[in-house]
Amino acid sequence: MPNLLKHEDSPYLQQHKDNPVHWYPWCDEAFELAKKHNKAIFISIGYSSCHWCHVMEHEVFENIEIATKLNEDFICIKIDKEERPDIDKFYQEVYMILNQGSGGWPTSIFSTPENKPFYAGTYIPTKSQEDMMGFGDLIDIISLKIAQNDKVLFDNAQDIQAYLQPSSRPTQAATLSDNIIRTFMNQCNHNFDISFGGFGQAPKFPQISTLKGLLDIYLLNKEDKALHMLTHTLDSMVQGGMYDLVQNGFCRYSTESTWLVPHFAKMSYDNALFIELFTLSYKATKNEKYLNIAKDTANFMIKFMSKNNLFYSASDADSDGVEGKYFVYDYEETLLFFQEHGFNEDDALEILSHLRITASGNFEGSSIVRFEQESRPEHYEKAIRLLDKIRQERDYPFIDKKIITSWNAMMIKSLFLLSNYDESFKKIAIEHMDAILEKLYKDKHLYHTSMIGLQAKTRAFLEDYAYMATSLIQAYQCSLDKTYLSLAQEMVDKALADFFQEGKWFFSRGEFITDADIFDSSYAGCVGVIVDALLSLGILVDQKYRDLAFMSLEYHSADLVKRPLRYPYLFNQAIRYIKEDRVIKGSEDFLQKVNSSFENLDYPFVQRYLSSENQAILCGTQSCYTNLDIKSNLEEELQKTL
Structure with a gap:
């Protein structure tokens, strides 16, 4: 059977269509063949901007010897986690059960011919190493055990199935009070990086919901420590690296503590949430720098990451197979380019020094642009324009052009918020809202994702309804157009009907029944976001929505009051419930x-x-x-x- 991914819409699956592995998309045919021929199932989950997914593709899935073995003894299924987050959530739980720890991507799952998982990994190298079995050795062992109907393997797979059930209701509830603010602040203080801002050690993620929580605490209590943790982090992140000083926009995370060396992928959700955070930080502090960062980031998204008023999902970290190649600069080439475009040697040397473009470099011999001073020196703007011009001669990183409902909703909400301080963004926000509703809201049904020019196939999950509802409420707040408020209520009512049960929220209840997240990972868990929408409707439409918000908060209250830093968006909504709109x-x-x-x-x-x-x-x-x-x-x- 040939590789079948060429028929798929997903850009990530299209990246694998020429692999010698005979990939199937997620489909009944694959599972029927596994049973019929008694073959183990190999499920590989990733996404287009995942660096280690690309590494594993090159090392493993393009390896003819390994591909031949996979094609002979396995049914191989490739999944885009952004296209099917329900499948991904299910198999991340499998990974947790099998490894007693959180997973990541690429996710590598091996299952019996009946699709009962028994082994889970992430990146697996081709050959065995001191502390890790290689992919070649692993599939040799698995194919042999499946052929022998190994009793231990099949019994273990059966046992794992028993754990893969939606969690039961927590045994107790806790009282929600102002004390949760002090707990949150203590946990933030414990994890705060006093030198460079942010929380925890490298790799450092932006943790935007945590920063938003600190902002709200400052606004409520005028607590200077909360404001310091927020502004020190923002000021550190925008010095360059994590934030792209040349073409704007934020990268996914920093690989080290100073925010200098990022994972160069740029995600729509990160940039949407940064626009919101910097806009709100400007509102609180009146620091014009924050408003300019918000506007520049919005303009980056509009210029590079949208078409037909729809936002793409992500751009890759790699160019020509090299991570960061598009974004970094060679010292000699840059110095020569500046001199060829109007700089004398002394001025060129001075401005390159200010921008940390040096002979030794700060990233694998090349330089990431960095500016750590408060005031910009002479020729700064001209230098940035020339650095942009250098990039224009390069191939832009691959852009995954999936249109994801929840991520578009985040961007649209941020544009409406930003339009309160720059009217030019209001028309753009309205046009994008109209476009996403036309594209992915059909006959009262919301869809999760599609490509421009193609029909949507996958029905929406809770996160899509939640983020769309909060975006529509922000649109109403900005425009006072009650059509938006009515649509927000429609989204929430549909979410309640499809995903809610006695205080508990489900992410999906179709082919896979998966619990909705209360913790924040790459972005806020959808329980916190739907509670946000419920609280807004509770003050704007009907008290019953506030009561449902309380049911949701109470359901998770025992964990929330103990570890609010783990659930910062939901923490924010708990404080909002306590303080009242x-x-x-x-x-x-x-x-x-x-x-x-x-x-x-x-x-x-x-x-x-x-x-x-x-x-x-x-x-x-x-x-x-x-x-x-x-x-x-x-x-x-x-x-x-x-």
């Missing part, structure tokens, strides 16, 4: 006239609601506090209610 209700004319005052309110949990009543009013979740007019001091009136 406020809403300013009024006519469109009134709300527009007080908009600048509204945007400068410190309290982080305030909504606007377009009312048909002539009288504007400030309300809470249970009662209204005071009438308002255009002469009212919104900040003073709001503070009286807290």
Whole structure:
């Protein structure tokens, strides 16, 4: 049977269509053949911007000897984790059970002919090493044991099946109170990198939900330590490396502690969440640098990562098979280029020194652009333009052009938020919202992903409904167009019908029944996000949604109060529930006239609601506090209610 991936839409699967391995996509035919011919099943899960996925492809899946063995004795299935996150979540749980620790990508699963998993790994090298069996030796052993119907192997696979059930309800609930803020701050302090910001050791991930939690704590309590941890981290990240000073946009994570050497992939979700965080940080601090970073990142996404008002999913770290090649600079070549384009030698040497482009380099002999000073020197803008021009002569890294609903929703929400401070982004946000709804919301059904020009196939998961709902609510807050609010309610009602059961949320309930995440990984777990939407609808539409938010918080409260840093987005929603939302209700004319005052309110949990009543009013979740007019001091009136 030939490699069947050439028929698939996914760019990641298309990357593997020429492998000598006879790959199948996830399909019934593959599993039927495994049973019929008594062959083990090998399932490989990855995504297009995953560096180690590319390494394993080159070393293992392009190896003729290994491919021949796989084709003879295995049914091989390739999965794009971004296209089928439900399958990925299921097999990450398999990995956890088999290895007593979290997995990663590529994910390598071996199953019996009945598709009962018994072995799970991540990257597996071709040949055995001191502490790791090589792929060739591993498949020799597995194929032999399957042929012999090895009792131990099949019994173990059967035992594992018993663990692969959705988790049961927690045995107890805990009281949610302000004390959770102190626990969160203590855990942040313990993990904070006082030198370079961020949390934990390398590799360092941005942990945007944690930073947003610190921002809210500062706004609520004026706690300077929270603000310092936030701003020190932001200031460190934007010095270059993690943040691309030449073409803007953020990379996935830093491979070391100073944010200099990133994994060069750029993900839509990271950049969306950074736009939101920097915009909100500007609102709180009035630091223009933060607003400029937000706008530059948005413009990067619009220029490089979108088409037809739809955002792509990711760009790769590698160019021509070399990680970071597109992004780094050779000293001699750059110096010569600058001199050929208007710099004299002294000025060129000076500006290259400022930008840390040196003869010795800071990344494998080349240089990542870095600028660590507060004020920009003479010729800075010209130098950045020339560095951009150098890149334009290179091949841009591969872009995975999947359109993923939840990630587009994150970007659109951030654009609407940003438009409060730069009106030019409002039209762009509306156009992107219209495009994603037209593309992936069909006949009252939301879909998870598609390609431009192709039909969507996979129905949406909880995260798609959750992120779309919060994006639509932000669109309503920005535009006061009640169509957005009605659609948000529609999304949440559908999510409640399909994924909710007595306080518990499921990520998927179709072919795979998987629990929804409360912890934040690459981005916020969808339980926290759907609670966010419920709380907003609870103040804007109907109290019942707030009650459902409480059920969701209570369900996870025992873990949440002990380890809030593990669940920062859900922590934020718990604080929001405790402190309670406020809403300013009024006519469109009134709300527009007080908009600048509204945007400068410190309290982080305030909504606007377009009312048909002539009288504007400030309300809470249970009662209204005071009438308002255009002469009212919104900040003073709001503070009286807290």
